[in-house]
Amino acid sequence: MSTVTRTATQTMETALPASLERELERLLGDRFTTGEAMRRQHGEGESFHANQPPDAVTFPETTAEVSGIVRACHDHDVPVIGFGAGTSLEGHVAALRGGVTIATSGLTRLVELNPEDMDCRVEAGMTRKGLEHQLKGTGLFFPIDPGADASLGGMAATGASGTTTVRYGAMRENVLGLTVVLADGTVIRTGGRARKSSAGYDLTRLFLGSEGTLGIITEVLLRLHGIPEAIASAVCSFPTLADAVDAVIYTIQSGVPVARAELLDDVQMDAVNRYSDFDYPVRPTLFFEFHGTAAGVEEQSSEVGLIAKELGGTDFAWATRAEERSRLWAARHEAYYASLALRPGSRGWATDVCVPISSLADCLLKTREDIDAEGLLAPIVAHAGDGNFHVLFIIDPDDAEEMARAKRVNTRMIEHAIAVGGTCTGEHGVGFGKIPYLRAQHGEAVDVMGSIKQALDPKGLMNPGKVVA
Known part of the structure; x- marks a missing residue:
């Protein structure tokens, strides 16, 4: 499936059929735009990749509207690109062949919350912090923390994970089902609220990490977790990178259920100190977090502390109060800036x-x-x-x-x-940034991926030029 990247001069022009523009205007009114500033805003994520704006941007507010947009684009052979919070890093949202971007910022509702079963269904545009706000007072939380306040639909589309993966897993372990609009506008639901099922193919895992190349995710059914009784964070510096890594390896091999184990090298620690006004040693450093009962957290931290000391680590600098932990992890998440x-x-x-x-x-x-x-x-x-x-x-x-x-x-x-x-x-x-390496990793399995893409998107309109190109 070939992809032609538009030149800088071409990106300034719109090339949508007039009939498609009229159809989308009837469907969305002023939530359809071909304005240059809005197109440029939706033509790149947070990376060095060049801005590749679409021909138009749409702002649907329901799954039915997403379906209408996709069906209209399908009928006119116009590409469709999904856009969440714009925090992606490998050019996922670039409109390499022009087309229409579907921004999910208007899809932010909590569709259902089931505290007894510890799950919820949210629209794709709800962000991680937005869900955190919705869950206040329930005793529940959603653990996947990629750092950025990404949209949950985008996190599902990219198979996101983050600082808590070591304890809670990635999106693949915490998504129970999806609502997806396919390339011709058909709407399907995958998975379900049951904790296990042997009924048919696992379509949920197929769409997770598909990066909008197989369909547009509009709702996500999420697994929730109980907020731990006790949480403690600690910082520990090491003489060398190897010592810091060994401390983590021995911790994992010892079976300690650490919730976070983040490593920052000396260059990154220098940047964090300057930017976030800390005075940690400019050495390879581990940021730990422990979750559990008060006794469990004490036991975990003591065991990891002994491992760290044997490898030349400093005594733990603790952050046990919520505001202290927030400042510590905010500094970690702001490492990019x-x-x-x-x-x-x-x-x-x-x-x-x-x-x-x-x-x-x-x-x-x-x-x-x-x-x-x-x-x-x-x-x-x-x-x-x-x-x-x-x-x-x-x-x-x-x-x-x-x-x-x-x-x-x-x-x-x-x-x-x-x-x-x-x-x-x-x-x-x-x-499109990592496409050159996919075959080296997966070999002929890449051809199978291409066959799945061809079956679900025979016109090649769903985020073309990405993953299998």
Whole structure:
């Protein structure tokens, strides 16, 4: 399925059939726009990838309206691109062939909440923090925390995870079902509220991580969790990256149910200290969080503290009050912006891989050495408990030589991750930025993915140019 990327001059023009414009205007009124500013706003996520605006942006408020938009575009052979909160990192929302963007910002309702069964159904445009607000007073929470206040539909579409994956899993473990609009406008529901089912194919997992290439997600049925009785966070610095990684490996192998185990290298800690007004040692550092009963949290933290001390770690700096924990994790989540502040005027190229945890230290160290050898500014952060780490290249995209060096490091990092049984992306997704590495990881299985794409989207209109291109 070929994709033609539009040039900079072409992106300034709209190329929608007049009949389609009239149909969408009748359906949506002023919630359909071809205004240049709005198109540009919806032509990129939070990455260095060039802005590729669509020909129009739509703002539906119901699944029925999404279905109407998709059906109209299908009838006119016009591409459709989903857009959540715009926090994606691999060009997922770029309109490579023009078309119509469906922004889900008007789909923000809590459709149903079932406290006794610990689940809820939300519309795709509701954000992570929006759901947190809706759940206040219920004793429940949704644990997936990618850092950004992403939309839950977008998190499902990209198979998101985050800092709590080591304890609670990723979106794949916490989504029970989906409402999806297919390429011809047909609406289906997958999964259900039962905790298990052997009835038919698992379509929920098919659409999770499909990045809008198979359909537009409009509702998400989520698994919720009880808020722990006790929560404590701790910070611990180490002499070397290897020591910090070993501390996490031994913690996981010891069976400690740590809720968060985040690793920041010395470059990232320097950025965090400057940006968030902390004074932690500029050394490889672990941010831990423990959930459970008061006695359980004390036992977990004591065991991890002993492991850390054996590897040269400092005594834990504790954050037990809610406001202290919020400040600590806000600093971790703002690592991206803290890194950009190290070089004002730069752009960030965030990339990630995930490897078996036993290979994490080797991959991390080789990548750090490679970054330094290439003379690049690139902090590293890791969801160390599940083997996922991120490199943020702080770059000037207009500097071809610097971009070439960053690309070399990125390619070698991915090749090494795949060689040890890992993946080219643990949570950012493929978009179009990681397409070159998909076949190296999956081989002929990529052709099977293409066959599924062809079966569900024979015209190739759903977010074309992404994942299987």
